[in-house]
Amino acid sequence: MRPFNKSTPPKIIEDNWIDWGIEYAKKRIESNHSHEFRWASVNSKPVNQHILQDLLADTDSHCSYCDFSPLRGSSEKSIDHFKPKSIEKFYLDVCKWENLYIACTFCQGAKKDSYNDLLLRPDEVEYNFYRYFFYDAETHEIEVNRHCTDDDKLRAITTIMIFQMNHPDQTDSRRISYLHYYSTLESGTKPDIDLYSHRFIFE
């Protein structure tokens, strides 16, 4: 997970997120929690399509969680609700800007409806990768930084588990990115870091 600053909410979200949250909460409760979330439509276009470019701009079109890039196609440019929309206490946050992150298919599938207050966010103040984690350049696994505080360790473990950061698909992806980056560097060319997935391993 690479830190980034979340931009201010697009106007369409700022103007409507509270009303859309209330509407969604009402429908969920009235339907005994079976109502499925759907983005509202504004000017004949669903809201997720209105805000996609803003979310992508914040992460330079990388996944907010694993930093995979490039995200291709609509399924890889899906919007994750950090606090899951299926959990009643988060119904009102369903369209809150701070709750929306662009995520790759893997991270969406790994996280699903999981949530824990200890889960790290990439735009959290004072978040940086090496405060919580250690990158093993041989196994390409992400480990807990053994020098961090006990509280930070708990947060790191929770985040590794929920995002399945050491799933073979993720370690393979990081290995490919790592080897390509360093072979480019060794050939005398300065790699353009933004073209690589998992940029935090080079920083």
Ligand SMILES: [Zn+2]
């Ligand atoms: Zn991802």
